[in-house]
Amino acid sequence: MSPPRSGGRRRHPATRRRALDGARLTAYDVLDAVTSRQAFANLLLPQLLRERQLEPRDAGFATQLAYGTLRAQGTLDAILTGLVSRPLAELDPRVLDLLRLGAYQLVDLRVPSHAAVDTTVDLTRAIVGTGASGLVNAVLRKVAAGGDRAAWLAALAAEGDERLALATDHPGWIVDAWRDALGDEAELEPALLADDVAPEVHLVARRMDRAALAEESGGQPGPWSPYAVRLGGGDPGRLASVRSGRAAVQDEGSQLAALLLTRAPLDGPESAWLDMCAGPGGKAGLLAVTRPGGVRLTAADRAPHRAELVRQALAGEDDVEVVAADGREPPWQPGTFDRVLLDAPCTGLGALRRRPEVRWRRTPEDLAPLVELQLELLASALAAVRPGGVVAFVTCSPHTEETVAVVDVAAARDDVEVLPVAPLFPEVPDMARGDYGQLWPHRHGTDAMFMALLRRTR
Numbered sequence: 001m002s003p004p005r006s007g008g009r010r011r012h013p014a015t016r017r018r019a020l021d022g023a024r025l026t027a028y029d030v031l032d033a034v035t036s037r038q039a040f041a042n043l044l045l046p047q048l049l050r051e052r053q054l055e056p057r058d059a060g061f062a063t064q065l066a067y068g069t070l071r072a073q074g075t076l077d078a079i080l081t082g083l084v085s086r087p088l089a090e091l092d093p094r095v096l097d098l099l100r101l102g103a104y105q106l107v108d109l110r111v112p113s114h115a116a117v118d119t120t121v122d123l124t125r126a127i128v129g130t131g132a133s134g135l136v137n138a139v140l141r142k143v144a145a146g147g148d149r150a151a152w153l154a155a156l157a158a159e160g161d162e163r164l165a166l167a168t169d170h171p172g173w174i175v176d177a178w179r180d181a182l183g184d185e186a187e188l189e190p191a192l193l194a195d196d197v198a199p200e201v202h203l204v205a206r207r208m209d210r211a212a213l214a215e216e217s218g219g220q221p222g223p224w225s226p227y228a229v230r231l232g233g234g235d236p237g238r239l240a241s242v243r244s245g246r247a248a249v250q251d252e253g254s255q256l257a258a259l260l261l262t263r264a265p266l267d268g269p270e271s272a273w274l275d276m277c278a279g280p281g282g283k284a285g286l287l288a289v290t291r292p293g294g295v296r297l298t299a300a301d302r303a304p305h306r307a308e309l310v311r312q313a314l315a316g317e318d319d320v321e322v323v324a325a326d327g328r329e330p331p332w333q334p335g336t337f338d339r340v341l342l343d344a345p346c347t348g349l350g351a352l353r354r355r356p357e358v359r360w361r362r363t364p365e366d367l368a369p370l371v372e373l374q375l376e377l378l379a380s381a382l383a384a385v386r387p388g389g390v391v392a393f394v395t396c397s398p399h400t401e402e403t404v405a406v407v408d409v410a411a412a413r414d415d416v417e418v419l420p421v422a423p424l425f426p427e428v429p430d431m432a433r434g435d436y437g438q439l440w441p442h443r444h445g446t447d448a449m450f451m452a453l454l455r456r457t458r
């Protein structure tokens with residue numbers, strides 16, 4: 001019997017993986033974790049990059065590959081469907097992810113076809129086996145022959161909303177939701193395209209001067225929040241002020257949502273604020289440093305581990321209390337608070353730029369249970385506030401059902417009055433959505449945050 005050959009086919013899988021392109025392997029591992037165990041790319045990828053200590057250039061490429069492939073999944077699958085003889089759902093999920101990874105490089109990044117095809121075939125051989133590599137090779141060669149995204153979109157001959165969905169990497173139901181929320185057809189495509197790119201990193205200067213944070217980070221002051229700094233690039237985790245907690249990463253829209261609560265006009269003195277769904281503590285962190293002296297901040301979250309993150313975000317702040325509690329069955333007495341922030345659990349459709357797989361994971365069926373929860377939490381927030389006090393209702397989604405429709409229900413009560421949001425932000429253009437507020441990536445460079453302000457009249 002001849003001894004095992006030392007060639008690639010007989011090597012142990014771990015040995016084979018070591019010989020592979022680090023950026024592409026890391027991107028594949030993210031895709032596989034998203035597919036096989038519902039991982040979140042924005043949590044997993046930074047962890048893998050740290051563990052594997054990729055060079056900055058490779059780390060950047062791995063990020064582009066993983067996020068880009070996840071965002072483009074709808075278009076890539078539409079292309080692959082015509083090239084594979086079986087339904088894609090019947091393929092080995094690892095093979096499908098490898099095909100998507102290769103196709104993304106060919107169609108969107110225009111990586112030379114020999115590099116994109118050969119590296120993906122190598123990955124396939126190492127991860128799945130030689131049998132699958134033939135299929136991957138054959139299919140990717142056809143993808144390469146079809147040209148770039150524009151050529152493929154023309155070949156797919158999609159029209160109307162189907163074309164818009166493919167061209168902007170959104171499922172059709174999200175295209176519908178954005179059209180409805182924007183109310184302006186001319187803005188729809190630019191809005192969806194702005195939602196299809198990686199966002200800038202925004203910092204919040206919590207316990208330090210914003211100018212000092214801009215200098216330390218090399219960033220620019222944000223245009224809307226007086227606490228915001230926008231970073232051109234680089235890892236915010238390297239900044240001493242972020243590591244010490246004097247500054248943090250927070251989208252500028254999220255900062256405005258917290259500031260909304262602080263800016264609402266209030267009758268009478270105040271001593272107690274509540275952040276009812278506070279985890280992981282982004283907005284609570286800003287509320288803690290912007291509240292007037294003598295105001296106690298209570299921050300709650302139903303999930304104990306999220307409440308723990310709030311505790312960490314508020315470490316070192318005086319006169320704060322963090323509780324793990326369900327806002328619908330609260331430990332506090334009715335009418336306890338002067339101001340309540342309800343940053344409600346939602347579909348997260350306004351933050352798709354930073355969670356690339358969420359657009360394909362969410363479905364319209366997710367809305368009904370969330371809306372029910374939002375209505376209950378809003379009723380509870382209004383019960384928690386004293387007469388004359390205010391409730392800010394916020395979601396990181398523009399979907400009408402979980403924004404305007406929810407607040408409209410509460411606004412119809414005879415003890416509730418709507419306070420217009422936009423006049424409280426005279427520096428922010430085009431944010432009025434009726435009396436409510438709506439931020440957009442294409443208009444404001446922020447997540448698509450929705451905000452409303454309600455006052456208990458009695």
Ligand SMILES: C[S@@+](CC[C@H](N)C(=O)[O-])C[C@H]1O[C@@H](n2cnc3c(N)ncnc32)[C@H](O)[C@@H]1O
Nearest residue numbers: 277278279280281282283301302326327343345
């Ligand atoms: C949109 S996130 C809040 C983000 C947070 N305000 C921030 O700025 O970091 C919604 C939070 O609501 C919490 N949550 C969900 N249902 C809840 C409930 N019934 N009562 C209290 N918190 C709840 C979730 O655990 C989640 O942390």
